[in-house]
Amino acid sequence: MQVKITTNRAGLTVYKPATGQPKRLESLEQQDLNSHCALLWPVEYQSMFHVVNEGKSSGNYNSILNRRGRKKGVPDWHVAVPSNGYHGLYVELKQANAGSASKEQKEFLLRQQDLGYKCVIAHGFRAALEAIKDYLTTDK
Numbered sequence: 119m120q121v122k123i124t125t126n127r128a129g130l131t132v133y134k135p136a137t138g139q140p141k142r143l144e145s146l147e148q149q150d151l152n153s154h155c156a157l158l159w160p161v162e163y164q165s166m167f168h169v170v171n172e173g174k175s176s177g178n179y180n181s182i183l184n185r186r187g188r189k190k191g192v193p194d195w196h197v198a199v200p201s202n203g204y205h206g207l208y209v210e211l212k213q214a215n216a217g218s219a220s221k222e223q224k225e226f227l228l229r230q231q232d233l234g235y236k237c238v239i240a241h242g243f244r245a246a247l248e249a250i251k252d253y254l255t256t257d258k
Contacts, residue, residue: 121248128224130231131238133245139214142242147211148194151243155250162254165198191222193237197250204236207253214242 120136148168156163171192197207208230210223219227219239227237236253240246 121245126219126239128219128228130219130224130227131236131249133238133240133249135214135242135245139242139244141213141215144194144211144213144217147213147243147246151195151211151246154243154247158247159250159254162197162199166196166250167198168195169193189226191220191224191226193223193227195246197253199254201254202236202256203234204253205234206236207250208235208237209246209249210237210239211243211246212239212241214245217241 122134122136124132124134126132152168155166159166169192171188171194193208193210195209195211197209199206201207208227210219210227212218223239227239231237238249238253240249
């Protein structure tokens with residue numbers, strides 16, 4: 119699949135499908151990203167994970183999660199493997215042809231970028247796979 123790599127107004131790298139992809143639930147994109155990473159990078163996969171930080175929870179459980187440290191803007195996927203001079207990679211995953219990063223997500227990503235992490239926004243799991251591949255294999 120062809121992926122278009124751009125930089126948004128905030129200065130973050132954005133990976134998008136170059137051609138139209140079907141609109142799918144973000145949860146399905148997450149599941150596909152997880153299973154593909156396990157197959158493609160089995161060693162590095164031991165240090166990759168989805169950050170369960172979705173804001174959609176009910177009543178009392180919402181406040182419990184907040185007291186446990188849930189923060190707005192934390193990206194969906196983390197690759198805790200140093201590569202190419204970075205401490206790790208944060209990926210904010212969006213639907214292939216929809217969605218944009220919130221103000222809090224952009225602020226978090228930019229803060230982590232200043233601390234030495236590679237941070238990207240990826241539209242769809244295929245674009246996220248391309249971002250992870252670039253991060254693990256090339257000097258950028």
